[in-house]
Amino acid sequence: MLVAELFASSLRMAVPILLTAIGAVYTERSGIVNIGLEGMMIVGSFWASVGAYFYGPIMGLIYAMMAGAFLALIHSVATVTFRVNQVVSGVALNILAYGSSRFLSLIIFNKATTSHHVSGFKTVDIPGLSEIAFLQPLMTDISPILIMALILVPVSKYIIDKTVFGLRLRSVGENPLAADTLGINVFAMRYAGVIISGMLAGAAGAYLTMEHTGMYVEGMTQGKGYIAMAAMIFGNWTPTGTLWASLLFGFAEALSLRAGEGSIIPYQFIKMIPYVLTLAVLTGIVKKSTPPAASGVPYDRSTG
Amino acid sequence: MKIRKLLALSLVVLLVVGLMTGCGQKAQEPEESTPESQQQEPEEKRIKVGLVYDIGGRGDLSFNDSAYAGLKQAEQDFGLEVTDLEPSGGGEDREQLLRLLAEDGYDLIFGVGFMFTDHIAKVAEEFPDVKFGLIDGAVEDIDSSSNISCLLFKEHEGSFLVGAAAALRSESGKVGFIGGMKSPLIERFEYGYLAGAKYANPNIETFSDYVGTTGDAFKDPVKAKELALKQIKAGADVLYHASGASGIGMIEAATANEKLSIGVDSDQSLTATDEQKPFILTSMMKRVDNSVYETIKNFVEDKFEGGYRVFGLNDDGVGYAENEFNKDLISDIQPKLEELKDKVIKGEIEVPADKNEYEEFLKTLK
Numbered sequence: 001m002l003v004a005e006l007f008a009s010s011l012r013m014a015v016p017i018l019l020t021a022i023g024a025v026y027t028e029r030s031g032i033v034n035i036g037l038e039g040m041m042i043v044g045s046f047w048a049s050v051g052a053y054f055y056g057p058i059m060g061l062i063y064a065m066m067a068g069a070f071l072a073l074i075h076s077v078a079t080v081t082f083r084v085n086q087v088v089s090g091v092a093l094n095i096l097a098y099g100s101s102r103f104l105s106l107i108i109f110n111k112a113t114t115s116h117h118v119s120g121f122k123t124v125d126i127p128g129l130s131e132i133a134f135l136q137p138l139m140t141d142i143s144p145i146l147i148m149a150l151i152l153v154p155v156s157k158y159i160i161d162k163t164v165f166g167l168r169l170r171s172v173g174e175n176p177l178a179a180d181t182l183g184i185n186v187f188a189m190r191y192a193g194v195i196i197s198g199m200l201a202g203a204a205g206a207y208l209t210m211e212h213t214g215m216y217v218e219g220m221t222q223g224k225g226y227i228a229m230a231a232m233i234f235g236n237w238t239p240t241g242t243l244w245a246s247l248l249f250g251f252a253e254a255l256s257l258r259a260g261e262g263s264i265i266p267y268q269f270i271k272m273i274p275y276v277l278t279l280a281v282l283t284g285i286v287k288k289s290t291p292p293a294a295s296g297v298p299y300d301r302s303t304g
Numbered sequence: 305m306k307i308r309k310l311l312a313l314s315l316v317v318l319l320v321v322g323l324m325t326g327c328g329q330k331a332q333e334p335e336e337s338t339p340e341s342q343q344q345e346p347e348e349k350r351i352k353v354g355l356v357y358d359i360g361g362r363g364d365l366s367f368n369d370s371a372y373a374g375l376k377q378a379e380q381d382f383g384l385e386v387t388d389l390e391p392s393g394g395g396e397d398r399e400q401l402l403r404l405l406a407e408d409g410y411d412l413i414f415g416v417g418f419m420f421t422d423h424i425a426k427v428a429e430e431f432p433d434v435k436f437g438l439i440d441g442a443v444e445d446i447d448s449s450s451n452i453s454c455l456l457f458k459e460h461e462g463s464f465l466v467g468a469a470a471a472l473r474s475e476s477g478k479v480g481f482i483g484g485m486k487s488p489l490i491e492r493f494e495y496g497y498l499a500g501a502k503y504a505n506p507n508i509e510t511f512s513d514y515v516g517t518t519g520d521a522f523k524d525p526v527k528a529k530e531l532a533l534k535q536i537k538a539g540a541d542v543l544y545h546a547s548g549a550s551g552i553g554m555i556e557a558a559t560a561n562e563k564l565s566i567g568v569d570s571d572q573s574l575t576a577t578d579e580q581k582p583f584i585l586t587s588m589m590k591r592v593d594n595s596v597y598e599t600i601k602n603f604v605e606d607k608f609e610g611g612y613r614v615f616g617l618n619d620d621g622v623g624y625a626e627n628e629f630n631k632d633l634i635s636d637i638q639p640k641l642e643e644l645k646d647k648v649i650k651g652e653i654e655v656p657a658d659k660n661e662y663e664e665f666l667k668t669l670k
Contacts, residue, residue, distance in 0.1 A: 005537050114363040215552050
């Protein structure tokens, strides 16, 4: 029972990381580094509250994804068309997301840091499995967005590995010049990759606002966008690897919440677990990581 | 090429605008109220009162909103010119905002939250003619001649009462506490609450957890909700939080599982949704609004005094909330709570405010 509960909690903590990390796979595979995922998650969490407050949860999700996609569009205009340094653009977008959310929150809700209460999707129980007592915490009261995130893993794997779109996406990320000479529209593919990542990061924000707390609170993303990037790298730029990495990070968070006071380890150290894990993963443990060859490199036809 | 440059430039402008909107906005209230108040007192120079919020900002439905309520009340009653500012996300610009208000000729400036302690001490020294109110923090070595007035609360006394209420109401014999940033201030809430629960029912089992160790812990409802779910799964059926905006997550978790929650600082029944209202047992009221109002009143009447002002149960600086929504929940335990309140005020019960005192307190129970 306790173990199942721990896993259920890990899963809940993992969902926003997973959604964003899958998005990160798309954008990185197309050759664009997207540090702005955190910002896209922030606008997602804010716009979800706007959509859900006025029109219900479905519009909340749509608003969030559109807001994320809009920010991603700015990122792609800057990095793909104008070949701005991708990290700089992403960082700028994070600041823009933060400022614009606060500004609009003041206008729309008349308070700077929180929205009104919003309701999320109706939770679902998995028929059959929810009857088994041991699995109950895992199988009941599940958010549809959580299910959507899990389904997205095999779907993305299929899209990236098996479809024409996926092949083209990967080729522009590995060698844009070669892809271009074969007649693939490098720019369009990269725009698509970045915008998909923005939509998924927005959906992750919507999950936080609508499904988890029922309210937008400024700063509620708490750096999950960055952790998602780490999860994507840890997952070796693949959807399935990303799933395991996200679950690991979710598990670390859930564990740090469960290891209470009174244990031998000082409290502050327990709270560090997820961050130390991120650091460890990024610096040492990942040995065999193979990023797309052209990731982070702007493509210019005249210079190749 | 030209178009490219133009586009790039407009992108830069967009980002800069984004940056600026991120840095503390002025609330619009002063402009709105200006015409009316000016008509009332056209000649007199109006007193200017400024207030800078803590992390979480206005709209946290708890601590900061309470300060805002006091400011608004004073604005109405005394025809002041007021401004309230919100620091940036991490609160790094607290000191700048204080200085900004001081330079702008504000007569009385409040810093809401203990994180302002050092900043107010510094700015107050630079602007000796400006008066400062510091909520929840204590600047060392000041007396009544100082231009700083520290407004402190005996949170542990109020928490003691809601702790007793939790224990009396709990059916499972287990109650929980969720704190925001682990700090001596929040520990006052924690140990007061635990002591109250143990006093009302020595066999009660208690859980306590903290969201984190930085200011961000006051705006992380995601973690607060997970912590609440953990405590609920462990059997707790009444939960209390002292975690600012994070507490929204706790109330959400408690409501979804049909458990009771206890709000903090403001009366959180009033701001909850209709589904949540029946599950809010009460709120530990910390009358930040009263303290702000009273300080402004004293200032207007030229009776401002520096030093320390402590609000406790005896002067209704802290207490528990009763309203139309929780009547049925607390009416039968209210006599008991009032009895405890009397005992605390008379000093018959020493409410512990930290871990050591709490352990001593537990010994006296046996």
